[in-house]
Amino acid sequence: MKIKLGFLLVNLMMVWLDCCMGRFVVEKNSLKVTSPDKLKDTYECAIGNFGIPQYGGTLVGAVIYPKSNQKACKTFDDDASFKSKPGSLPIFLLADRGDCYFTLKAWNAQNAGAAAILVADDRVEPLITMDTPEEEDARADYLQNITVPSALISKSLGDSIKKALSNGDMVNINLDWREALPHPDERVEYEFWTNSNDECGPKCESQIDFVKSFKGVAQILERKGYTQFTPHYITWYCPEAFTLSKQCKSQCINHGRYCAPDPDQDFNKGYDGKDVVVQNLRQACLYKVANESGKPWLWWDYVTDFAIRCPMKDKKYTKECADQVIQSLGVDLKQIDKCIGDPTADVDNTILKTEQEAQIGKGSRGDVTILPTLVINNRQYRGKLDKGAVLKAICSGFEETTEPDVCLSEEIETNECLENNGGCWQDKAANITACKDTFRGRVCQCPIVQGVKFSGDGYTHCEASGSLRCEINNGGCWRKTQNGRTYSACIDDHTKGCKCPPGFKGDGVNNCEDIDECKAKTACQCPECKCKNTWGSYDCSCSGNLLYMREHDTCISKDVSAEVSWGFVWVIILGLAAAGVGGYAVYKYRIRRYMDSEIRAIMAQYMPLDNQPEDPVHHSHGNV
Known part of the structure; x- marks a missing residue:
């Protein structure tokens, strides 16, 4: 009776899981x-x-x-x-x-x-x-x-x-x-337990199709730091009593330590299980090397390109073909070969040993026994490997309202905003809405448009705020252009609200009406003035040869400026002349008095003046 050792290895793997306290968790x-x-x-x-x-x-x-x-x-x-x-x-x-x-x-x-x-x-x-x-x-x-x-x-x-x-x-x-999946923070950690075997029928084909379709999304999430992705590979060990058997030698490497079922369940033709194990190890090593160089997303490129360029059906599932793909991606081939090591050596392989240990469930995550399996935030994904479904599951692992834009793609949005705008606030004129479709359903959240933040409850109102608020729908305020003039009720600063500009009255939001300054008699009130109302302002003119001065609300002669100027000049001339005459008079008067007093003092030393009495003779100077 022919024994298919692939099935035997699976059963032995189940025994190994049980002895290691493994468990399968029902999600x-x-x-x-x-x-x-x-x-x-x-x-x-x-x-x-x-x-x-x-x-x-x-x-x-x-x-x-x-x-x-x-x-x-x-x-x-x-x-x-x-x-x-x-x-x-x-x-x-x-x-x-x-x-x-x-x-x-x-x-x-x-x-x-x-x-x-x-x-x-x-x-x-x-x-x-x-x-x-x-x-x-x-x-x-x-x-x-x-x-x-x-x-x-x-x-x-x-x-x-x-x-x-x-x-x-x-x-x-x-x-x-x-x-169903935890969503504790702003980053999602997820694992993909997969296999490089492409000869297992519809399941393998759907897995390859998923990798091809999901690659772009996965790389966007990984490049921007939204996710932390890790690929994993399931292997089994061959019981020691069978390590020298033909079946174990064809399905295992490293002396029976790491095994995979024969792709076509025929040990005499085609590729063997050990070929699958080595390719799995190569993919795991490529991820390790790419991750250490800061480019973990290259794994998706390699797996996709390998599936296209090196399929089993074309007999290209080889190291030579794999190396060509690796070199085309610019990854160091020597480091990968060093990571793979010698598959024939009777020693542990660090990568595959770690993979076997990771298969055992820890915490809320159960054992990984199904291929392929996604583990998102330490919880196993259940269901078809569909791009939209998996993306929705990953997006549900983000803390609410922290989802990246890719989570709002057309493939997974709920489209609740299409009907009655989801019951949220909307400005139809400016095509702005607070309704936001997410994979969790719609949320009513005031948006940010062109750098302008809207604030409000999202349901009944949202109002633009900030210094650029007037750039978006004029801040929700009244605005109108007429006769080549534009007026706005939006105050372009950090304040909120709307205020009709000077010359208008109203609420500033729905309406601002022109004020008739002439009728209201708030301008152009001088006797010679003639008032004409305009939209947002007024015009005032004066009769005859008069000019209107708006700031003083008065009429003056058009020549008054010249008359005032010449009169001012004459005033200056006459003033200077008067000052000169006055100065001369003062000069003449004061100098004359000073000279008279000096002359009198000199003359008084030699002769008595008419208005002074004669001094008496004194003899007290001694004998002659």
Whole structure:
């Protein structure tokens, strides 16, 4: 009897996980029954590992339990359509577990128009993860086309829903994935557990297609520091008793330490499992070298290019082809070869040993036993590897309102803003809205437009603020151009509000009316003045040969400026003349008096003056 050692290695890997205290974690989301009242509560349900869960969002629907084909193992007749009608809730199909694969139930429900499928367990047990079929059964073409979200519910909840429906009650349910993944901060850490094998049918093909389609988004997130991405690879070990067997030698490297199943399950032809292990190791080493050089996103380029240039079907799954791809990306080939080491040596490989240890679940994350698997913020992603679905899941790992712009791409936005602007504030004239579509649903948040921040509650009003506020829709204020003149009620500074400019009156927002200064008699009031109102101002003129002075509101002669000038000159001349005469008179008067007093003093020394008495003779000077 021929033994396929690939299957044996998988079973041994399960034993190894058990002995190392490994565990598989069932990822869950919440299910809230909103009606009828007797069932109102929040329940847990297990996310299926197929379809597209709405990570970060919610889905509301009405439950239908079909009268026939209750296990949904057969296609539904045309008269059993579950498509929702306009104005009604989407339909959630409730199906019983058993008789066929979970994926077939989901596929039949999707083709019948259901928006989601709820599978009721048929036994009392903890919730399990609904997975895709294994091996040959996994090659069914429909598996990669399932898009409806799925959830396994407990037997007790399923029975309660069936009973309520049989009583004529409408059962409405809200499937909520908002807390299915943690979102603690502004950066998301995620891992991608993958495999370089491209000969495993639709699952491998979908994995390669995902890497190709998601590469651009992943590199944007990584380059800008929004995420921290790490690729991982699953390997198994060969039991020591079988390390010298043909099977282990063809599927393992490093003396049976690191193994992978044979790609085509035939040990006599094609590529072997050890070829897959070495290529996995090369990809892991490329990431290590690229990450150390500050360019971890090159991993996506390498994996994509290798899948295109070096496929197994073309017999190019070789080191030579891989080296060409590496060199084209400018990565140091010698460092990668050094990292890979000698696959034939009987020693541990640091990279692969670390990978095996990482497979064991830690904290909230369970063991990684399914390929491919995404782990986002230490929680395993469930569902189809679809670009939009995975991006939505990664975006749900960001703290709310810190999501990068790529999270608002058309592929994952909810488009709630398209209807009634999502109930948010909107300025239709300026095409500005506070409604913002996110993968979590719409939020009403006042925007920032061309560097101008709007503030408000986002629902009833948003108002521009800051020094550039008038550049955006004139700050929401009144503005009008007429007769070649433009007036605005926006105050272009850091203040808020609107104020009609001088010459106008009004609220400054909806209206500013011209003030008739002539009628109001607030200008042009001089007797000779003639007033004419203009838009935003007025014109005032004077009769005759007179000129109007606006600042003094008066009329003066047009020649008055010349007369004033000559009169001023004459005043100066006459003033100078008077000053000269006065000065001469003072000079003559004071000098004359001074000279007279001096002459009198001199003459008084030699003769008595007429107005002075004669001195008496004194003899006290001695004898002659």
